[in-house]
Amino acid sequence: MSFQHDPTKQDVLVVNKGYAELKNTNFSNGTMEFDTKFVGGRITGITFRQHDDVADALYFRPSADCAVSEECIQYMPTAHHVFEWDLYGQYQTHAPINPDGWNHIKLVLSGARMNVFINGARSPTLAVGTLVGGFPDGTIRLHGPASYAHLSIAPHIVDGLSAVAFNDPAKSDLRVVRHWLASTPFVMPSRMDATLQENTGIDPVYSSMPKETALWKPITPDPGGLINLTRWYGDAQTGQAIAGMWLKTTINTDHDQIKHVDIGWTREVWIFVNGKLAFQSKNLYGVKGASKEPGGRLSLTNGSFDLPLHKGANQVAVAIDDNFAGGQQHWGWGLEMRLANTGGIRPMGDAGANANAANAL
Incomplete structure (x- = not known):
């Protein structure tokens, strides 16, 4: 990090x-503006409302096609120092970014919302309806590689932006499977896949799932019904080790039926219904033949399958891992699941999951 003099920008932080973390700064609501210049198309960004390893972040992917690329800028939360870009694809968009010159960035923050304006x-350019970093205020960090100049902060100037988060339709959508119990993370056994030329998880068997007497913790979903494992556990393992976890819930139905399910996940997933494998697949970023649209990110369009249910209580168990191509960085991992309809379904997760939670905790 260094300070340099630029004839057009005066003092520049490189x-x-x-x-670089701003000293004695506790930013909550208001307007923040700065100029930034990127380095050779390298990805960078800023974090704000930062508390230790938790923050909100604005991410820049400068390129010549930023005007049309939906990946040019993105909002995401960070937890355990992990940038969760692959879990929040709904908050990325194109932008009038100059990848080779200076750019003026303006952020307006008000409670749970943020508006981003690029180059006037x-x-x-990007409107975020629900900030989910976790804190209402905190410090600011300017990340490299990049240069920064003309930083200004105007507390409480929000240009009329509401502080109230957007309505989350998933909260009242009874099709969304929200009540899950999570096991303790573990190292997922792995092997080299000769076809993909990537290290992948070895298919787990249902009998390897922790017993009822093991520690199972309820997971509170993020907006949209996202089971954000990064928020709770980070990458859980370091280096080339793949982190795995079991999730489980109970679906009660008043008759035998097959229910179609949409599912979003990162990175590898195996789903068992009443002890039998019903679905397995991969969503490995950048790996041909194993990356799901959109672009290896989590979305309910990643996949779908049929859930065979019998009358009464049905256990749905999920083995999931955070296997990111290359194995050195794991990024975000999580799960979303939504039934096609709720015909014949009684409230999900409450009887089985909550009873299990009471017994386990």
Whole structure:
């Protein structure tokens, strides 16, 4: 990190790697503006409302096609120092970014919302309806590699932006499977897949799932019904080790039926219904033949399958891992699941999952 003099920008902060944290700054609501210049198309960004390893983040992927690329800029939360870009694809968009010159960035934060304006745009380049970093205020970090100049902060100036989060339709959508119990993370056994030329998890068997007497913890979903395992556990393992976890819930139905299910996940998943394998697949970023649309990110469009249910209580168990191609960085991992309809389904998860939670905790 260094300070340099630029004739057009005066004093410039150059962050070559890592980040520069603003001293004695506790930013909550207001307007933050700065100029930034990127380095050779390298990905960078800023984090705000930062508390230790938890923050909200604005991410830049500068490129010549930023004007049309939906991946140019993105909002995401961070937890355990992990940037969760692959879990929040709904908050990325194109932007009028100059990848080779200076860019003016304006952020307006108000409670749970944020508007981002790039290079003098009159309407928000990116509008975030629900900030989910976890804290209402905190410090600011400028990440490298990038140069920064003309940073200004105007507390409480929010240009009329509401502080109330957007309505989350998933909260009242009874099709969304929200009540899950999570096991303790473990190292997923793995092997080299000769076809994919990637290290992949060895198919787990149902009998390897922890017993009822093991520690099972309820997971509170993020907006959209996202079971965000990064928020709770980070990458759980380091280096080339793949982290795995079991999730389980109970679906009660008043008659035998087959229910179609949409599912989003990162990275490898195996789903068992009443002890029998019903679905397995991979969503490995950047791996041909194993990456799901959109772009290896989590979405309910990643896949679908039929859930065979019998009358009464049905256990749905999920083995999931955070296997990111290359094995050195794991990024976000999580799960979303939504039934096609709720015909014949009684409230999900409450009887079985909550009873299990009471017994286990």
